Amino acid sequence: MLKIEGLTAEVEGKQILKGIDLEVPAGEIHAIMGPNGSGKSTLSYVLSGREGYEITGGSVTFNGIDLLAMEPEERAAAGLFLAFQYPVELPGVGNALFLRTALNAVRKARGEPELDAMQFLKVARDRLKALHISEDMLKRGVNVGFSGGEKKRNEVLQMALLSPKLAILDETDSGLDIDALKIVADGVNALRAPGFSSLVITHYQRLLDYIVPDKVHVLMNGRIVQTGGPELAKQLEESGYASVQAAA
Amino acid sequence: MPAVTETIDTVQSVTEGTYKWGFETDIEMEFAPKGLNEDIVRFISKKKNEPQWLLDWRLKAFAIWKKMEEPVWAAVKYPPIDYQDAYYYAAPVQKVKPKSLDEVDPELLRTYAKLGIPLKEQAILAGVEGAGETPSDAGRMPVAVDAVFDSVSVATTFKARLEKEGIIFCAISEAVQTHPELVRQYLGTVVPQGDNFYAALNSAVFTDGSFVYIPKGVRCPMELSTYFRINAKSTGQFERTLIIAEEGSTVSYLEGCTAPMRDENQLHAAVVELVALDDATIKYSTVQNWYPGDAEGRGGIYNFVTKRAHCRGRRSKVSWTQVETGSAITWKYPSCVLLGDDSVGEFYSVAITNNRQQADTGTKMIHVGKRTTSTIVSKGISAGRGQNTYRGLVRVAPTASSARNFTQCDSLLIGDQCGAHTVPYIENRCMTAKVEHEATTSRIAEDQLFYCRQRGLSEEDAVGLIVNGFCREVLKELPMEFAVEAQKLLQISLEGSVG
Ligand SMILES: Nc1ncnc2c1ncn2[C@@H]1O[C@H](COP(=O)(O)OP(=O)(O)OP(=O)(O)O)[C@@H](O)[C@H]1O
Ligand SMILES: [Mg+2]
Numbered sequence: 001m002l003k004i005e006g007l008t009a010e011v012e013g014k015q016i017l018k019g020i021d022l023e024v025p026a027g028e029i030h031a032i033m034g035p036n037g038s039g040k041s042t043l044s045y046v047l048s049g050r051e052g053y054e055i056t057g058g059s060v061t062f063n064g065i066d067l068l069a070m071e072p073e074e075r076a077a078a079g080l081f082l083a084f085q086y087p088v089e090l091p092g093v094g095n096a097l098f099l100r101t102a103l104n105a106v107r108k109a110r111g112e113p114e115l116d117a118m119q120f121l122k123v124a125r126d127r128l129k130a131l132h133i134s135e136d137m138l139k140r141g142v143n144v145g146f147s148g149g150e151k152k153r154n155e156v157l158q159m160a161l162l163s164p165k166l167a168i169l170d171e172t173d174s175g176l177d178i179d180a181l182k183i184v185a186d187g188v189n190a191l192r193a194p195g196f197s198s199l200v201i202t203h204y205q206r207l208l209d210y211i212v213p214d215k216v217h218v219l220m221n222g223r224i225v226q227t228g229g230p231e232l233a234k235q236l237e238e239s240g241y242a243s244v245q246a247a248a
Numbered sequence: 249m250p251a252v253t254e255t256i257d258t259v260q261s262v263t264e265g266t267y268k269w270g271f272e273t274d275i276e277m278e279f280a281p282k283g284l285n286e287d288i289v290r291f292i293s294k295k296k297n298e299p300q301w302l303l304d305w306r307l308k309a310f311a312i313w314k315k316m317e318e319p320v321w322a323a324v325k326y327p328p329i330d331y332q333d334a335y336y337y338a339a340p341v342q343k344v345k346p347k348s349l350d351e352v353d354p355e356l357l358r359t360y361a362k363l364g365i366p367l368k369e370q371a372i373l374a375g376v377e378g379a380g381e382t383p384s385d386a387g388r389m390p391v392a393v394d395a396v397f398d399s400v401s402v403a404t405t406f407k408a409r410l411e412k413e414g415i416i417f418c419a420i421s422e423a424v425q426t427h428p429e430l431v432r433q434y435l436g437t438v439v440p441q442g443d444n445f446y447a448a449l450n451s452a453v454f455t456d457g458s459f460v461y462i463p464k465g466v467r468c469p470m471e472l473s474t475y476f477r478i479n480a481k482s483t484g485q486f487e488r489t490l491i492i493a494e495e496g497s498t499v500s501y502l503e504g505c506t507a508p509m510r511d512e513n514q515l516h517a518a519v520v521e522l523v524a525l526d527d528a529t530i531k532y533s534t535v536q537n538w539y540p541g542d543a544e545g546r547g548g549i550y551n552f553v554t555k556r557a558h559c560r561g562r563r564s565k566v567s568w569t570q571v572e573t574g575s576a577i578t579w580k581y582p583s584c585v586l587l588g589d590d591s592v593g594e595f596y597s598v599a600i601t602n603n604r605q606q607a608d609t610g611t612k613m614i615h616v617g618k619r620t621t622s623t624i625v626s627k628g629i630s631a632g633r634g635q636n637t638y639r640g641l642v643r644v645a646p647t648a649s650s651a652r653n654f655t656q657c658d659s660l661l662i663g664d665q666c667g668a669h670t671v672p673y674i675e676n677r678c679m680t681a682k683v684e685h686e687a688t689t690s691r692i693a694e695d696q697l698f699y700c701r702q703r704g705l706s707e708e709d710a711v712g713l714i715v716n717g718f719c720r721e722v723l724k725e726l727p728m729e730f731a732v733e734a735q736k737l738l739q740i741s742l743e744g745s746v747g
Binding site: 088 | 694701702704718720
């Protein structure tokens with residue numbers, strides 16, 4: 001599914017990713033943990049094609065195709081979804097309109113028929129209900145005036161609607177109450193399928209109680225320094241990154 | 249390429265490719281000789297078979313105009329206009345005045361069809377008498393249309409139905425013949441002949457436009473709409489619109505405008521006068537889409553327009569909503585003189601300038617009556633090398649006790665070669681009045697664009713979505729059907745091919 005080899009990238013002339021090697025096979029969920037500033041969000045932006053992140057070496061393939069050669073919207077159409085660490089506000093743009101526009105853009109690119117407002121509403125209601133999210137969320141401006149937790153739920157809602165092949169969740173669990181944490185986990189678990197993979201970036205072991213990862217990677221200073229099973233997350237929670245540093 | 253530069257490119261490639269209304273209609277035209285003098289004024293008046301008083305009125309305007317200087321205070325730049333090098337009268341040749349759309353040149357109708365004008369009543373008018381009683385599209389609010397082609401009104405629809413309610417909706421040249429007393433009573437009472445240079449010019453040579461009269465207590469049962477089309481070369485368009493809403497009446501009126509793509513600049517100097525009496529409401533919406541010129545600023549319409557409303561009656565209300573996407577230069581300040589106690593003035597505006605377009609637009613709210621209120625919401629969007637100026641005046645006379653105004657001016661910049669300017673004048677001479685002004689300037693942020701693109705939207709769709717969001721407060725003031733049109737138009741005026 002996703003194959004990253006020797007990936008290096010800079011931001012504003014400063015090297016942040018210093019050679020990432022990572023493979024996520026189809027159907028697997030991998031967690032990425034690591035201290036603040038280690039490059040986790042940078043990796044997610046590089047994978048999704050954000051401007052300003054200059055790739056200086058390495059390669060990334062997504063189901064065999066060169067991901068780095070694609071525009072961000074092409075990557076989205078191909079099935080890549082990023083749940084933002086800091087979801088962006090779009091004043092005056094209704095959430096329902098935004099979600100429908102996004103869904104239709106992706107459907108169109110995949111050769112599926114577009115949904116009209118009524119059809120969309122039906123689909124959206126189903127997803128809202130499954131995720132225990134209030135319908136009010138559709139009526140408001142995109143992320144405008146949303147609480148931190150509401151913004152994250154909105155990301156999960158979008159993920160559920162767009163049904164991606166690869167979902168990158170960048171600290172979607174940060175700042176969530178327990179109920180919301182379950183919503184996030186349910187969102188990811190509902191997508192679990194042989195053709196679905198996910199990269200879950202998190203600081204906390206508790207999310208991984210709900211989304212049990214196949215592998216846990218530790219990213220430090222722009223490199224993956226350790227990889228293990230779910231028990232690695234527990235170990236990190238107890239002893240912090242110092243032990244990893246020592247081992248690396 | 250950084251997102252912003254790419255967006256500028258996107259936006260810059262727009263005008264050549266995407267002005268979809270730039271075609272020309274090949275039709276037999278009748279012109280007055282080029283140039284402007286008393287004889288031309290007489291010629292126009294004679295063509296329109298006008299009474300002596302109106303000819304005198306025009307000649308007086310012409311005399312005033314000759315003594316006036318073109319205004320230079322607006323933040324717009326253009327080479328001097330040679331007023332002698334233009335035609336002041338151009339009309340499709342027509343043997344008799346058409347009684348129905350049937351008799352109108354099919355080429356003209358095709359033009360309007362291309363413009364997407366809902367002249368759907370064609371079938372009705374062509375068919376059985378009385379068929380006009382049923383709206384053309386079931387469940388849809390019918391729209392009565394007056395179509396003005398260069399200097400003349402070519403067709404007005406739904407007339408019979410409106411006449412039943414006592415509503416007059418026709419070409420102003422026709423109203424001069426059929427209701428001279430009304431025209432004479434109101435013409436020039438809101439915008440006098442000598443009001444400003446362009447208004448004086450218009451008063452001398454105006455050729456057509458719409459006339460609307462809503463009788464006492466009548467709520468106009470449909471949207472009234474006029475489509476203006478400049479087609480002929482080297483021709484100025486000087487239309488004049490007069491709307492009178494009697495006591496307790498209500499009307500919603502919409503104008504739309506387009507022109508062919510030409511290398512030369514063409515002048516459009518309209519005058520619109522609105523009169524609202526006690527408890528009357530006039531909603532006047534404009535979707536202005538004159539040809540804006542090409543990317544280098546060649547061609548395009550000079551849109552120098554005077555629009556003013558008199559809220560003469562108590563509790564009368566006038567609401568201006570404008571979406572200005574076209575024209576090389578826009579010079580336009582739809583205003584309200586709030587004379588009646590408790591009268592209300594509103595101005596909602598979206599102005600887009602792209603490439604070399606320049607817009608100096610805003611409003612004047614003149615508070616005279618007690619407890620008068622006004623609201624101004626202006627959204628300016630500048631892209632390419634566009635220059636966008638909001639210029640507004642809020643004047644509160646000593647008589648306007650407890651008057652209130654709220655003004656909000658927001659500017660959105662796309663790229664770094666465009667400009668946005670806000671010039672609010674406030675003259676408050678009343679102790680008990682309250683005047684508030686808020687202004688913001690922002691850019692489309694890179695993270696907003698990226699967020700949208702990550703969700704699968706193309707860059708141009710993302711820009712369109714964000715711009716529409718920025719304009720929402722104004723767009724929601726438009727009549728439903730036109731709001732959708734306007735949204736598409738905003739998108740089109742900013743779209744282009746990415747990459
Ligand atoms: N636009 C930028 N300009 C300059 N430095 C940047 C920029 N973006 C990221 N960085 C730097 O890159 C490094 C990695 O940042 P990144 O956001 O990827 O960290 P992270 O692992 O996601 O941290 P956190 O756990 O706090 O979210 C940091 O030192 C950060 O300051
Ligand atoms: Mg981060």
